[in-house]
Amino acid sequence: AQKVTQAQTEISVVEKEDVTLDCVYETRDTTYYLFWYKQPPSGELVFLIRRNSFDEQNEISGRYSWNFQKSTSSFNFTITASQVVDSAVYFCALSEAAGGGADGLTFGKGTHLIIQP
Amino acid sequence: NAGVTQTPKFRVLKTGQSMTLLCAQDMNHEYMYWYRQDPGMGLRLIHYSVGEGTTAKGEVPDGYNVSRLKKQNFLLGLESAAPSQTSVYFCASSPRGRIQETQYFGPGTRLLVL
Numbered sequence: 001a002q003k004v005t006q007a008q009t010e011i012s013v014v015e016k017e018d019v020t021l022d023c024v025y026e027t028r029d030t031t032y033y034l035f036w037y038k039q040p041p042s043g044e045l046v047f048l049i050r051r052n053s054f055d056e057q058n059e060i061s062g063r064y065s066w067n068f069q070k071s072t073s074s075f076n077f078t079i080t081a082s083q084v085v086d087s088a089v090y091f092c093a094l095s096e097a098a099g100g101g102a103d104g105l106t107f108g109k110g111t112h113l114i115i116q117p
Numbered sequence: 118n119a120g121v122t123q124t125p126k127f128r129v130l131k132t133g134q135s136m137t138l139l140c141a142q143d144m145n146h147e148y149m150y151w152y153r154q155d156p157g158m159g160l161r162l163i164h165y166s167v168g169e170g171t172t173a174k175g176e177v178p179d180g181y182n183v184s185r186l187k188k189q190n191f192l193l194g195l196e197s198a199a200p201s202q203t204s205v206y207f208c209a210s211s212p213r214g215r216i217q218e219t220q221y222f223g224p225g226t227r228l229l230v231l
Contacts, residue, residue, distance in 0.1 A: 009157070035219070037222075043224065043227075044224050044225065045207065047219050050217070052217060091159060091160070095216040097216055104162040104175060104209075105220060108159055109157055109159040
């Protein structure tokens with residue numbers, strides 16, 4: 001079973017629309033961290049946010065916001081008033097205590113977001 | 118401060134050829150990782166290292182070998198390349214490998230095996 005599921009393979013919206021990228025995770029640990037990375041067409045991986053399992057407060061950074069809900073094991077990412085520059089592949093990732101971090105990150109398969117002008 | 122760098126950026130190999138991918142970091146990080154990214158698969162961990170002279174297998178280690186002779190370098194070797202190893206390879210590092218640490222990624226190496 002996938003530990004990190006990003007069910008939306010591709011999303012296409014028109015510029016200025018709001019869009020939410022879903023991330024559902026699975027872990028038996030009580031201590032874990034969740035991450036979002038952005039991969040623009042240039043290919044590099046850009047860190048966006050980190051959230052620990054004990055902090056369920058929503059996070060907002062400009063047009064970006066994240067909703068963490070332990071009850072549904074979800075860590076969703078919303079872009080408000082999307083822009084063409086937001087077009088990228090977005091990855092959700094999990095870091096668990098069981099591996100002590102040494103096992104690296106477990107990534108979802110990514111969501112390809114296309115913002116049409 | 119270059120962060121994490123990878124060499125080469127792009128390479129084409131024929132089946133059976135060998136090559137080494139080099140990852141270097143200048144942040145004095147203890148932990149280093151090699152991932153591969155395939156279409157629709159996300160990133161998967163190949164091997165990792167918790168410090169100089171140590172390596173360990175990740176999720177998809179078959180067909181690869183690694184070495185960490187110096188703290189700042191982590192090498193990924195393909196002894197006999199196969200078309201299934203066509204992928205984009207990312208190196209990453211983190212200070213002490215703790216679960217809360219952000220991993221810093223290199224720019225990636227695109228490998229095509231014919």
